[in-house]
Ligand SMILES: Nc1ncnc2c1ncn2[C@@H]1O[C@H](COP(=O)(O)OP(=O)(O)OP(=O)(O)O)[C@@H](O)[C@H]1O
Ligand code: SF4
């Protein structure tokens with residue numbers, strides 16, 4: 036079966052210190068060659084720390100940012116030209132900050148109408164019927180349609196954001212930290228809604244978050260990013276329970292958990308992107324680092340079954 | 353709109369400006385139908401008639417023309433030219449700014465360099481040069497004035513557009529299939545219109561003045577046509593012998609420019625959202641206190657908060673952000689304060705040192721005792737000497753306490769020397785020591801870095817070092833790790849825990865994360881709707897929560913290591929603190945709620961283990 040989403044050697048670099056004429060002063064590789072697949076109906080969770088390339092990857096996948104090289108395939112069709120309108124019917128984005136993703140000077144109806152009119156040429160009664168259906172799907176009351184974004188709480192605004200994304204009838208949703216701006220008690224409302232919609236509409240999700248426990252709870256598979264590269268991927272129940280890459284282990288140990296003493300407090304920071312290390316990017320922080328690690332970049336390969344890690348000396352389970 | 357007018361007229365000067373300008377505009381509009389002499393009718397026999405002479409209310413000029421009539425026609429013309437110039441400059445400048453700001457990159461670079469070049473010329477020189485090229489005439493003067501003002505608008509609007517172009521709703525519009533033109537017209541422009549209006553209303557006065565200036569030099573309106581500038585220019589020769597010919601147009605220019613500027617400032621203030629909520633006055637140095645009397649101390653402790661009430665008075669609304677909160681902190685102890693957004697955690701913390709912004713904040717009751725001394729209503733001098741020395745704060749965003757333009761070492765030295773008269777060398781030595789204490793590698797070298805040169809985690813360490821600078825007894829940390837990554841968060845928590853043990857610090861730790869509380873805090877207090885609903889030793893509260901809210905909130909937090917699962921949610925929303933229900937604030941969301949829960953005040957029961965609920969989950 037063709038996967039819903041497939042990337043092949045997708046990369047993106049940015050020019051730093053652009054000049055009016057001539058070449059830029061330096062280049063930073065925000066996303067190193069990245070290949071993965073998401074089968075239809077599954078959720079791929081993506082975790083990593085700030086600056087590791089999560090959002091760059093997400094923006095490429097929806098066509099907001101052209102890749103430097105590599106390919107994106109959606110349901111077997113390659114999408115190479117970064118054109119949000121072409122991508123829009125297949126893949127949509129739910130933003131982190133629910134309030135700033137809604138134009139403060141438009142009513143909710145105008146916001147939801149935009150994708151329906153522009154991407155599907157809908158109007159008249161069909162448009163109204165579809166809006167009512169969408170609002171019903173995200174449990175919002177129809178009288179909200181004539182209001183403005185500032186009148187809503189974070190959780191409600193995020194549901195409006197989800198309704199807007201669904202309006203395009205996409206096959207895939209990219210959820211970029213969809214609940215991190217919300218209160219814990221409201222967070223679960225939105226997550227459960229997303230889970231319901233996925234089954235009902237047979238959607239495929241890419242769920243990006245820095246909250247490991249949330250990612251683990253909602254994902255089928257999890258991919259861990261570090262410094263622009265995929266360092267580990269595997270089934271959700273295994274990745275944090277039995278991490279194979281030392282960085283994943285550090286992440287799992289650092290998460291504050293009730294009933295566990297403070298731990299995982301290890302110093303060290305991300306390498307300088309302008310001056311990337313020769314070998315493994317984690318070597319300066321890694322307790323298992325060897326000479327080989329400092330010389331050669333480890334490739335992502337199978338460790339056991341369907342768990343992959345990019346490490347010369349993966350951990351035993 | 354009516355809100356806008358109300359705000360505008362709250363500012364008395366702006367109201368005055370509006371009335372004066374309104375009168376002038378109405379008179380200028382009515383000029384053609386008023387019974388006036390024709391403005392260009394000469395009568396050399398009646399030269400330089402004084403004001404109030406027969407048939408000529410304001411007298412006549414050097415050609416015997418009626419001054420009142422010329423004044424009215426001149427005002428009409430000057431106003432029209434000024435408004436037109438402002439409109440042209442505003443529209444063209446805004447268009448350039450929007451395009452440069454939205455497309456960015458090379459488009460931006462090229463246009464803005466061009467604008468910079470225009471700005472490099474002295475203002476009036478540029479206008480003169482333009483008129484010199486185009487030839488004198490009122491229309492050309494208008495063009496010149498508009499052109500010299502375009503850069504101002506372009507720069508302003510570009511800045512605002514850049515901010516908007518990076519907002520998420522622009523990306524969302526792209527994904528909804530809109531093209532650049534549509535996005536510019538329907539998403540960007542509506543958001544910058546207020547800025548354009550503000551910029552126009554504050555510059556139109558200058559443009560009227562500049563046009564008058566060009567006419568005064570004979571480069572604008574040509575005789576016999578009157579505008580205010582040319583009237584002044586023609587009157588110059590008779591300045592001494594017939595001063596009224598200069599005074600009349602002069603006073604009119606003064607009135608117009610003054611009223612336009614007053615009104616413009618008023619419009620700016622009324623449209624600026626930052627000035628909208630509060631009054632225009634400066635915030636006070638310490639929170640305002642309006643308290644009947646201090647409650648008797650209920651015990652001792654390093655810091656004792658008794659029945660603290662802090663409110664925000666915004667118009668007719670009263671937000672009860674902190675509602676009779678009592679807490680106690682002993683030396684070396686870490687107390688966690690946990691709750692959802694808006695539950696009043698931060699306001700409680702800021703009230704301790706009178707840091708809640710006033711207006712609108714008011715402390716309306718309770719006592720805050722530091723070593724037995726009540727801080728509420730204490731003189732500002734005392735509070736200032738205690739801030740930092742006894743009680744220090746760490747905030748979520750360390751940038752809010754660090755000055756972006758000074759090296760962190762110098763800021764630490766400054767912080768040390770505010771409270772202690774030590775030599776610079778000694779302070780420097782201590783600053784380095786502090787940086788080492790918070791585990792900043794290479795402290796001596798890092799002390800020379802600026803805040804923006806450090807990562808978020810490093811900056812938060814500096815924030816902690818600043819808080820430790822004067823060896824405080826208490827640290828109040830308001831979500832210090834919320835903005836940080838998990839691995840960095842673990843480092844900062846371990847650091848705080850260490851410092852607490854090695855220095856005997858007492859910490860009030862504010863967070864919304866149960867995991868963090870469990871790892872760091874001895875005791876925890878749970879807040880909901882401005883009240884403490886449960887408090888007790890951390891392990892007991894987490895293992896057997898007594899309040900239904902605590903219990904269900906804990907259930908909402910997914911724990912790592914359990915794999916894929918459905919999550920518990922609490923339906924509904926936290927209450928708005930300006931409209932709290934009677935009785936239990938959690939009742940609308942509580943499954944166990946009964947009529948008695950909604951009837952009246954529910955007390956916080958218990959001693960070491962407290963709960964505010966009629967039907968607790970466990971008996972504490
Ligand atoms: N300047 C202000 N003017 C009016 N109301 C305010 C102001 N500052 C805070 N409030 C109100 O006081 C209440 C408590 O706010 P507070 O900042 O203490 O919440 P918090 O528990 O710290 O939330 P968070 O987790 O979001 O930081 C809120 O309802 C808020 O709307
Ligand atoms: S490759 Fe080497 S340095 Fe990198 S994570 Fe694996 S063991 Fe550590």
Ligand code: SF4
Nearest residue numbers: 936939942949965966
């Ligand atoms: S007092 Fe009543 S409504 Fe409030 S938490 Fe207890 S049981 Fe629920």
Ligand SMILES: [Mg+2]
Nearest residue numbers: 697698699830
């Ligand atoms: Mg707060």
